Amino acid sequence: MSPAEDEAVTHDTLLRGQIKLIQPVRGFRSSLDPVLLAGFIQPPFGHFLDIGCGTGALSFLLLARDPAASGLAVEIQPRLAHLTGLAAQENRFAERLKVLAEDARKTKAIPQGVFDLVATNPPFRPVGTGNLPPQNERSLAHHEVTLTLSDWLDLAQRALRPGGRLCAIFPTNRQDEVKAALHRYGMAMTRIRMILPRVEEPSQRFCFEARARETVVSTQVETPLIVHERGRYSPEVRRMLGEEA
Secondary structure, eight states, X not given: OOHHHHTOEEEEEETTTTEEEEEESXXXXXXXXXXXXXXXXXXXXXXXXXXXXXXXXXXXXXXXXXXXXXXXXXXXXXXXXXXXXXXXXXXXXXXXXXXEOSOTTTXXXXXXXXXXXXXXXXXXXXXXXXXXXXXXXXXXXXXXXXXOHHHHHHHHHHHEEEXXXXXXXXXXXXXXXXXXXXXXXXXXXXXXXXXXXXXXXXXXXXXXXXXXXXXOOOOEEOOOEEOEETTEEXXXXXHHTTSOO
16 A cells, blocks of 8 residues: 555545545544434533544534534544544634644643533543554544543543533443443433444443533433434434434
């Protein structure tokens, strides 16, 4: 594979062309997860922080759904951050979205205590589980090489304003681990929704919303989201993708 081929990109869309993504041909490419998370988060979004933005899908979806929203998208991988910035310009979001190509754990450029929402589709596979993808971009995006569960929860807890909320999508088999970690950082779940690949199959992902623990009275458990029905995306997922009214 030549260097030119390594740098090749595709121009993709979401919401029937309303949102443009610029993604590497080889390396990290966005999945359905940010679409499902964006569909779970309730507007308004205010000023949000997107931790590990990849090629920008989650940030762009939030900005498209709430014209009053603004955000800071942080991505440790320079190429992905650069592509997010290019796509932000194409989507006319450049004035509403700042893209930061830095390590979210170490940078001093993330304001503390000011964000209404922290949203993240973080790395979810602990190091030592599964096989690391050969492309480093995909390894960092999917495995907790540089950003662990504790890392992004600590970031979120410090970045949120009082009363702010954290929303994320994560593997269902780590649900108890997430709950325990939230407790350590003084937070608790306010909403949770299981995601099932098909109605007869067990959940593999779940979305949750969390706030400061002292403000949480109970957790609202929502009807599970079914991703596929009758060999295609379910009507709800198609609405999230902008394919149905």
